[in-house]
Amino acid sequence: MPLTYDQISAITEKKxxxxxxxxxxxxxALLKKLKAKxxxxxxxxxxxxxxxYATTTASGWxxxxxxxxxxxxxxxxxxxxxxxxxxxxxxxxRRDELRNSGDAAIIxxxxxxxxxxxxxxGDTLGTGLFSAGTNxxxxxxxxxxxxxxxxxxGLAHGSYSWMNGTVDSSTTTLTISAMxxxxxxxxDGDDYPDLCVGDQDMFDRYYALLQPQQRFQxxxxxxxxxxxxxxxxxxxxxxxxxxxxxxxxxxxxxxxDLYPHKDENFRFEPFAKPINQNVKVAKLYxxxxxASSNNRRHGILTAITA
Numbered sequence: 001m002p003l004t005y006d007q008i009s010a011i012t013e014k015k016x017x018x019x020x021x022x023x024x025x026x027x028x029a030l031l032k033k034l035k036a037k038x039x040x041x042x043x044x045x046x047x048x049x050x051x052x053y054a055t056t057t058a059s060g061w062x063x064x065x066x067x068x069x070x071x072x073x074x075x076x077x078x079x080x081x082x083x084x085x086x087x088x089x090x091x092x093x094r095r096d097e098l099r100n101s102g103d104a105a106i107i108x109x110x111x112x113x114x115x116x117x118x119x120x121x122g123d124t125l126g127t128g129l130f131s132a133g134t135n136x137x138x139x140x141x142x143x144x145x146x147x148x149x150x151x152x153x154g155l156a157h158g159s160y161s162w163m164n165g166t167v168d169s170s171t172t173t174l175t176i177s178a179m180x181x182x183x184x185x186x187x188d189g190d191d192y193p194d195l196c197v198g199d200q201d202m203f204d205r206y207y208a209l210l211q212p213q214q215r216f217q218x219x220x221x222x223x224x225x226x227x228x229x230x231x232x233x234x235x236x237x238x239x240x241x242x243x244x245x246x247x248x249x250x251x252x253x254x255x256x257d258l259y260p261h262k263d264e265n266f267r268f269e270p271f272a273k274p275i276n277q278n279v280k281v282a283k284l285y286x287x288x289x290x291a292s293s294n295n296r297r298h299g300i301l302t303a304i305t306a
Contacts, residue, residue, distance in 0.1 A: 013268045017268050024125065030129060040265060051293060078153075086285070090271075090281065125286075133150065142300075147164065148167050165298045167300055168301045172304060173304070174304050186298060194251070195238070195249075195253055197238055198248040199240065202246075206232070247300055256293075266285070
């Protein structure tokens with residue numbers, strides 16, 4: 001007796017979906033790092049990301065019985081992010097079903113369709129991580145967070161300079177000096193960027209800068225994930241094909257997080273047949289937010305051409 005679609009759904013959810021989720025995040029070192037520390041949310045109208053943007057004014061040196069200042073001042077606000085939803089369909093037409101008759105054949109066919117959904121969702125999420133917020137349905141990405149203009153998390157960059165990333169839009173040639181300057185501008189004390197990200201051309205430019213010295217360090221965690229990388233100071237330098245040409249990001253991962261809804265974190269919806277099509281369709285759903293909680297600790301070179 002052929003497998004029923006309930007059985008195929010059960011096999012897909014148990015055997016294929018967990019691997020699919022892993023592979024989605026394995027498509028990008030940035031995605032993988034975010035997955036390792038994601039912060040599932042239980043609900044709410046929006047995702048609120050608290051921000052400490054000032055120090056208290058009620059503080060200072062005093063002597064003996066002096067009156068102490070206890071006045072309150074605003075030191076905390078929050079970014080507010082709308083939930084963003086993503087899906088991918090896994091469809092099997094009756095024609096496909098007949099052409100792949102037999103339990104083994106149909107399971108292999110379903111597996112290939114799941115792999116396509118995996119690639120699609122991974123690319124869509126990866127693109128969203130670097131987006132500028134032009135698609136209102138997408139997560140707000142690094143291009144909007146690490147900026148000095150636009151509105152991010154409900155706050156205008158132009159109105160709150162403390163929420164701006166460091167942006168260098170004038171340097172056109174990648175040099176160690178330019179990178180070190182950006183790195184220094186993003187840090188304070190022992191709090192500095194711990195990931196550098198650009199496209200393959202940017203990675204190759206940095207490789208060319210290092211090649212005469214042939215001093216290649218390694219980051220065990222990044223290497224363990226199967227990602228090729230170089231090192232800048234103590235930060236892995238990785239290539240991500242979702243990054244825009246000419247952009248080199250320096251990111252502090254302490255302040256970057258994915259906030260998926262706990263009940264919609266790659267939820268699998270079993271195969272069902274529409275009333276007006278000879279096809280059965282399953283779906284994968286994700287809902288969440290990508291957010292930076294301290295843009296000042298990130299930087300970008302936006303005009304590198306050489």
